[in-house]
Amino acid sequence: MELTRKEERALQGEYGDGLMLAYKILVSIGNANNATKLIPIKWAHVSGVNFNTIGEAGVKFLSELDKETKVTVTTTLNPMGFDLKKDNNITEDFKINQLSIINSYLSLGIKPSFTCIPYEIFTLPKKGEIVSFAESNAAVFTNSILGIKTNKESSLSSLASAITGKTPYSDLLIDDLRKPATSIQLDTDLQTESDFGLLGYFAGKIAKDNCIGLEINSESLDIIKSKAISAGIGTSGMCGMFSTKNNSCEKISFGKTELKQVKDDLNTAEKGELIVFGSPQLGFEEINLLGHLTERKKFKKPCMIFCPRSLTECNNKMVSKLKNAGADINCDSCTCLTPLITKNKYDSIVTNSIKCAYYMKHANKIDVSLKDMKSIIKEYCE
Amino acid sequence: MRNINCKKIVGGKAEGLALLSNKPLNMLSMFDTKTGQIKDKDHDLFNQTLKNRILIFPNCIGSSVGAYIFYSLKINGFNPKAIICTNKCDIITASGCAISDIPLVDGTGLSFGSINSNTTVTVDADKEIVIIHTI
Numbered sequence: 001m002e003l004t005r006k007e008e009r010a011l012q013g014e015y016g017d018g019l020m021l022a023y024k025i026l027v028s029i030g031n032a033n034n035a036t037k038l039i040p041i042k043w044a045h046v047s048g049v050n051f052n053t054i055g056e057a058g059v060k061f062l063s064e065l066d067k068e069t070k071v072t073v074t075t076t077l078n079p080m081g082f083d084l085k086k087d088n089n090i091t092e093d094f095k096i097n098q099l100s101i102i103n104s105y106l107s108l109g110i111k112p113s114f115t116c117i118p119y120e121i122f123t124l125p126k127k128g129e130i131v132s133f134a135e136s137n138a139a140v141f142t143n144s145i146l147g148i149k150t151n152k153e154s155s156l157s158s159l160a161s162a163i164t165g166k167t168p169y170s171d172l173l174i175d176d177l178r179k180p181a182t183s184i185q186l187d188t189d190l191q192t193e194s195d196f197g198l199l200g201y202f203a204g205k206i207a208k209d210n211c212i213g214l215e216i217n218s219e220s221l222d223i224i225k226s227k228a229i230s231a232g233i234g235t236s237g238m239c240g241m242f243s244t245k246n247n248s249c250e251k252i253s254f255g256k257t258e259l260k261q262v263k264d265d266l267n268t269a270e271k272g273e274l275i276v277f278g279s280p281q282l283g284f285e286e287i288n289l290l291g292h293l294t295e296r297k298k299f300k301k302p303c304m305i306f307c308p309r310s311l312t313e314c315n316n317k318m319v320s321k322l323k324n325a326g327a328d329i330n331c332d333s334c335t336c337l338t339p340l341i342t343k344n345k346y347d348s349i350v351t352n353s354i355k356c357a358y359y360m361k362h363a364n365k366i367d368v369s370l371k372d373m374k375s376i377i378k379e380y381c382e
Numbered sequence: 383m384r385n386i387n388c389k390k391i392v393g394g395k396a397e398g399l400a401l402l403s404n405k406p407l408n409m410l411s412m413f414d415t416k417t418g419q420i421k422d423k424d425h426d427l428f429n430q431t432l433k434n435r436i437l438i439f440p441n442c443i444g445s446s447v448g449a450y451i452f453y454s455l456k457i458n459g460f461n462p463k464a465i466i467c468t469n470k471c472d473i474i475t476a477s478g479c480a481i482s483d484i485p486l487v488d489g490t491g492l493s494f495g496s497i498n499s500n501t502t503v504t505v506d507a508d509k510e511i512v513i514i515h516t517i
Contacts, residue, residue, distance in 0.1 A: 025477050025480045028392045028477060028479065029473045029476050029477055029480075031389065031390060031476065031488075032391050032472065032475075032488065047447075053445075054447050055447075057415070057450040057451065057457065058450045061450060061453050061481060134446075154446030154473055154474070155446060155450075156480075156481065160477075
């Protein structure tokens with residue numbers, strides 16, 4: 001990889017330990033991915049915030065970063081482990097480690113956004129610009145729907161890019177590599193947001209490259225469906241983008257059988273003891289829809305909703321309605337590797353999210369009943 | 383003695399006994415960071431540690447936060463001296479070695495068939511050379 005003289009000096013440590021480490025991370029990843037150079041970015045979105053994801057080693061690494069180090073581009077942050085403004089029933093040890101992580105990120109100058117849907121909360125750079133997004137659903141959505149370019153970054157690579165303002169020029173940043181070699185042909189009607197999530201999960205699993213094609217009319221994809229596909233793709237593999245413009249691709253069928261197969265993989269329970277919405281966190285449209293569906297109704301089982309704090313502030317009316325229906329609203333956090341839902345408390349949950357289902361089953365070891373939002377409200381509200 | 387060309391991912395030089403596996407490692411789910419042992423019964427390195435060895439393996443799989451496990455192994459003194467990836471080097475291994483100062487090279491397509499755990503290997507990442515020492 002070719003470095004400029006200034007980048008070379010930064011790598012040698014002339015501009016401090018923080019920049020040296022950040023360049024070291026980017027150069028190693030650039031070498032691995034055959035990047036030819038580093039290229040400027042307009043925004044970074046950093047993951048690895050929840051203590052359950054990065055653990056004690058992550059806490060130590062972040063706390064030992066050079067205190068003079070700061071991010072040089074706008075940088076937003078993924079969700080943490082719990083709602084900062086609520087009295088959460090979690091261990092003191094978890095709280096101490098979680099707060100240490102947050103302090104480390106904030107002292108770098110990162111915005112405490114605690115959201116996995118920056119594309120619904122912020123005005124992002126323009127189409128065609130380059131960013132460094134670590135959260136998988138956000139990377140897929142940003143590439144596929146917004147046309148902003150990012151590789152599917154990691155906690156460390158996005159952090160290094162936030163500090164240097166640069167990313168290795170490789171893979172999905174190169175226009176010729178933003179084209180699929182394989183595409184999924186839809187041989188069944190997809191009805192609900194969960195069906196679109198399952199399509200994404202299937203696509204991510206079979207994708208061998210960075211981009212997978214979907215034979216689908218892009219105009220039929222509203223934000224809820226697009227988000228479900230993106231989260232599904234991000235959950236099951238390394239693919240960072242889907243494209244609806246596919247010419248001469250190898251076609252793979254996604255019919256009733258495939259839909260059932262992927263559903264059976266994640267759907268392990270008939271019913272759930274807890275209703276969970278928000279993985280990725282719910283956005284404006286989903287909160288509105290859920291508010292309307294639960295109008296003058298009450299949840300029959302406990303219900304946890306995860307959404308960004310800024311959204312509860314600008315959509316207070318709907319959030320109040322959901323609280324009146326009995327929902328427990330959680331900001332700053334997400335269902336993914338959450339310490340709030342444990343096997344000790346619940347044997348099973350019901351959710352409409354493929355990402356939630358996957359992580360509940362694999363990380364939290366809890367059974368999942370997978371249903372779409374309308375069916376959940378019909379069955380679990382009165 | 384046999385010299386093999388490779389590609390530098392993280393710089394540095396180290397020498398040690400080889401630890402060979404043809405299976406990928408999932409850092410986040412396979413390691414006990416307190417003992418440094420690999421706890422996956424299905425892995426051919428089950429119950430072994432990477433300590434002071436030259437790890438020769440295909441690549442890492444799984445969550446990218448697995449990179450922090452390399453850092454954890456380093457802090458606890460269980461880290462390998464250097465790593466050779468025999469498949470395309472992935473970003474978990476690359477970034478994990480970068481933050482832990484472990485020399486790392488990409489040896490895609492190279493043959494390490496004659497090597498066993500008594501073979502001494504030198505990795506000189508800066509010169510992009512792997513030296514296999516014959517007894």
